[in-house]
Amino acid sequence: MGVGEHLFQVRGSINGSIDGRPASWRWEYVDDVNTLASNTSPFHNSGTSVPVISSLGRLTNQCEALTTLELTNDQSVDRSSELAWSGVPIPREVSLTGTSNLVLVGPDETLVAAQFRPLARWNGALSDSDAPLKWLEVAAVVAAEPSRKSNYSLRYCATMPSVTDTNALQVSINPDGTVNVDTGLSQVSFDPASASGISSGQVGTATFTGRIQVDGDSVQSATPGADSSEFLVEENGPVKAVIRVRGHVNGLTGPGCSNPPGYTLRWTLTRGSADLDLETDFVNECGDGMFAASPGGAINGSDWWSRTLDIGNLILTFDFSGMDGTTVVTRSSRDGSDISNSGGAGTSSASAVVRQYKGAVGNLSGSDWRWARETITTLPSDASNSVDAEFFPLPVAGVSDANLTLQVQQPWMRFREPQGLAAQSNYGSGQVSVSLYPVMADLTDPFVLGEAQGIWGRGRLSIDTESLSDSEFALRAARNNAAMERGLLWRSPLWYLNQAKVFPQLPAVSASEMDVLVPLIEGAHENSVTDSILGGAQRDRMKGYSLVGWVDSMQEGIKDIVNTSVNDYSPGNNIWSPTNSELLMWFITGDPKWVWDYALPAEWNLWKSNAYNTGSRGVVGIRSGLVIGSSSIGDGARYRSGYGSDDKFYNQGSGKAYVIRPHRSLAERFQAAGDSVISRYVDTAENREDTVSSRVINRQVMQHLNALRFAADFAFENDKALRAKYSAMMQEYIADNLSNGLFCYSDDADTNRTDCAFAPGGVFHYVALWQELFYNHALDLPPGNSQRETIINALASSARLIDAGIPRDGSDEITDFSPAAWGNSYVCDFSRGSDIVEQCVQYNCTGMINPSNGTCSTDPTYDNAHLNTLGTVMLGNALDTGQVSDSRCAQARRGFNSNLNSPTVANHLRDSGYGWHKDASQMVQMVFYAIAAAQNCSL
Incomplete structure (x- = not known):
């Protein structure tokens, strides 16, 4: 197993692919992630028949199963003939480049008329037909009985069935x-x-x-x-x-x-x-x-x-x-x-x-x-x-x-x-x-x-x-x-999603930490979306009813306000992306509420009504598609704050929203943002401006890179240029900012770097934002790729440095959660020693070596950063590079569980009654991945 592959490895294995055929799957274990457990779930397995309009007869060919597709109707109404459509992940190892040999099979081995559309490819532009498929849209007209789920199967047929589709559109x-x-x-x-x-x-x-x-x-x-x-x-x-x-x-x-x-x-x-x-x-x-x-x-x-x-x-x-x-x-x-x-x-x-x-x-x-x-x-x-x-x-x-x-x-x-x-x-x-x-x-x-x-x-x-x-x-x-x-969506089992490696590993609902986390996330969700009438839910308190608004994350300073007018509404503009956590809950549990109650419309609103949107004019500029636009007059101000910042986008959940319901209109907004990144971030280093195009590692640029990543993955037009720009920018970051084993802040070539500012604005940006981008990029690169290895090494080294800044008592246990005791930013001098911890000291803004650029943070770390910080240590252990030991991982897990069970976390997420707000949203960005990694660490 290669360096870092532990994090991306789950039980089960894939045989090799031959002659372009999908790999054979060996089912080595029963799915132990029954996301809607039979003893508690209102949904029941159903033998629902396929609608006549979709039935192509029984499948008689020998075809290889790629994945089971679960379909859940959580409503009390019978949906006898409805279009189900969403994205399905395809593992890289399957080496599937086209759709001509795919079939959808329903209950009773019925061949179902289906439509397939490529959505994204592994490390390639959408139009690059030689790159293997990463996400695939599956569409079919199905029947869904009330409060039931049914299973379909996506299969590869070397020899396609000979059928005549007399009902084809x-x-x-x-x-x-x-x-x-x-x-x-x-x-x-x-x-x-x-x-x-x-x-x-x-x-x-x-x-x-x-x-x-x-x-x-x-x-x-x-x-x-x-x-x-x-x-x-x-x-x-x-x-x-x-x-x-x-x-x-x-x-x-x-x-x-x-x-x-x-x-x-x-x-x-x-x-x-x-x-x-x-x-x-x-x-x-x-x-x-x-x-x-x-x-x-x-x-x-x-x-x-x-x-x-x-x-x-x-x-x-x-x-x-x-x-x-x-x-x-x-x-x-x-x-x-x-x-x-x-x-x-x-x-x-x-x-x-x-x-x-x-x-x-x-x-x-x-x-x-x-x-x-x-x-x-x-x-x-x-x-x-x-x-x-x-x-x-x-x-x-x-x-x-x-x-x-x-x-x-x-x-x-x-x-x-x-x-x-x-x-x-x-x-x-x-x-x-x-x-x-x-x-x-x-x-x-x-x-x-x-x-x-x-x-x-x-x-x-x-x-x-x-x-x-x-x-x-x-x-x-x-x-x-x-x-x-509440549109019908396909969902692959969690074990298959983890096998596909389109995200870092996600935890089973049976993980002990999920017993605590899920009710807290449920609380934030319900306090945000409950359809109360002036009963305290966010829409009522904030008067957030509008054509350009959706219930969303609030700014920290307005959590206790009840507005008297809709024009007083000053939302957090999806700050720290609560949609990311809600959509991950969909992938983990399969409950449609995590898509439809809140997250999917919030993403549409973010990209179409909040982000600066000049529509088909396609104005690029430097902020078009990226900035949270401003309008201080009338109803246009209902959803937008008045500052026009391009550092308040926080779009981590957007790619997940697209693959769950792949509206091409959303991919067009990704493209608009990506085109602005191409225009803004010039390639020639001497022509870069510090606050506009400098390639530093800070929260602003990371948000823009996220937007470019979604454009590179999903855009239909200009996709090769967007992919090339994204690959080039990430390659430069890997060569210049990560090659010393840390995420160094400044826009300097590696040969010019003698010191390194790590998280000069505070580690919470790294643990809640930066590392997810690089984890996902590492996954997109093939195993053995040198850039992938550099990312993995930098992630592991950074986790070890962060671990060194976590206070421990005399028994090496993590019991002190006072923010001032936790390391928040570091300066590293590569001449100090050969060890990363030896080279780096906490940056206290006085008497320390000054990094080449970057802002010194005098603030203590935030209490809502503790979960992500401890999670980063556990993720570092799962990378299997040896930099974070099993014993340190076990300590981090015990500290994580202690913090997860604390009143502070419960108040942020559920007990305050606010619903999603900035602190709550930031708190859980990496927590699901961390819980999956924690299962490698003993308690």
Whole structure:
């Protein structure tokens, strides 16, 4: 076993790969990580059958199993035919470079129609077809019974089964650029010149068109227009098709900027379904992304955040013809069960609008902040009826006739304001329309979108080819909501994930430390997301309801504040990435709540609404895609602090979010950030600026490297340049900053280095941020690679140095957790001796050798850094280089457990009641990896 491979090795082994075939797997043990244990879990194994639309008959070929794929429906609704899709890890040793020999097998050995898409490759760009696959998207239409899980199998077939897929979704690209999609139940035509993309559609005897409308304020009129050159078929069957439409809204501008806002619509169509799923991105593309500034103007004379944009409505409408005018009715619901039916005989038309208003003091008699309203109107009597509430748990609007039922829905409307849904039927004519409002504000009080800020959205038009009863209408609404707010995901067993080595090893839930940690993480989660009504959860206390906001990590100084206005909201901008910990809990436990309650929408919000986002204009600058943008005016300030820092991104969880639900729109934001890194971090050393492009090891640059890493891994465009830049920057760091066996701060070549500042700003940055980046890079490099060996040696040496700074009592036990007693930063003089600890002394800012650059930290280490610090020691032992002994690892584990059980940790994570905040989030960045490593150390 090579140096450092202990950390990356788990039980089980892989035989060698021959002639490009995947390696044979030897199952040497039973999966001992039953993440939803049968004696406590609400989920039960199920023999769910494969939907007819997906069944290709029984598999009779001899094929090799790559991994089991677990599918969990944690909802009480039967999801009889839903698209499941997510990324699956592929071990490097399998040497799989393409997808042509893969099959998906369901219960009873049923061959399932599936769609495969490469997401990332080992140490290579996505378009590098010779590099082995690291992550693979798997998509299939499945059946999922309520509160049950079922198992599928991903397999490699040397000889593919001979089957005819008669139900395959068909995509036809015509010579004129138009596209026709036939799902089996619907036929939809897309036109690159159409503002909405949809030129026509047909379901049964009914036809429809799609249109987009954008309103500014009461003064400006706006005209959306397609950018036909940006039209793209991103995926083309046999399970799903994704059509991208881009455009700009002419006539709509804001102060100081003539650039019209841009929009992107992504339409997803699925085999055997007439539904249309919609992803929207609406972006204020004004801004240059160059300089941050104090109020009053930037250093170059520009006003960096004043280019706001007023938007009244963003509407996607579907106009249907040919419905039965004698039976048509408008339908709506506030909670998915209380169905209102309006129109019919004796009326000329009926409309229903369900909306979530922009919150304000005084709504609902001044007692509540949020305000939702359902309004039903019938003509010719103009009778109108409204029902108000703070929010509606499951809003839906639709139309039915004797042959069709239409519904429109958007996820999370109770949190995302102002939004709405609308439906209208015309009795006798058969003309009906249904509309999604990703933005629904009053024109006299429009939503104010910040400079370089985006609004992300999701929505669905569901179409059933029958008239649904009220109970069936309610069930369909619940299924739609589950698909959008709790989409079905594939998950490999934990032992396989560890075997794949796409992350450092993760612990089984049976690890003793997890018995303590999991309830604490659960507490932080529940205190963040509980849907209370002014009951203390973060959204209520912070008034964090917005189109550009999501419940998120708070700043340290506002943990006790209850805001009186949404514009007082000053969040931590995902500081220290609580999403990272939540998503790791998904990989460990398989519980969908760790993806959907909080983390995945938070990541979408981070990259689209928080990060400086100029959309399709693609402005690079030096901070575009990286900086947490600023907007001090109106609704654009609802989520952003006013400092415009590019040192507050903390995006450790972002790559995990993407592979769990690989929306290409997120990969585009990774690319935008990566392009800025290419522009900003110049290669020529003499042209670098200290605070802009210097290649030091500090928290700011590490965050930017994380962004570049995600771009290098997942970008579809410019991927080879992004991969080359990332590889070159990491190679320089390894050669210059790590080659002496430590993570040296300064941007100096190794030949010029006589001393080394290690963590001059405090070890908490190293233990909670830097080392994860380098662990992941080491994993991406092949075993035996010299750069990998250098990283492993530096990680182990740094762990040993950190261990030397941990106070111990006379029995060598770790009992003193007072921050001042713990080493926090070091200066190392390589002439002092041959041993790393001998060379380095704690840096106390007086009388010590001064490193070539770097800031001296006079602060003691933080108490919330202890877990990561002790975890670093255990990880150092797991690297198996001999630098951290087993006895020191055992001491660190006992100290770790003592700290984990302390009131300090419990208060940060659970008992304060704050939910995720800066300290809690930082505290657990490396803890899961540390617990896995701890299992090598005796107690």
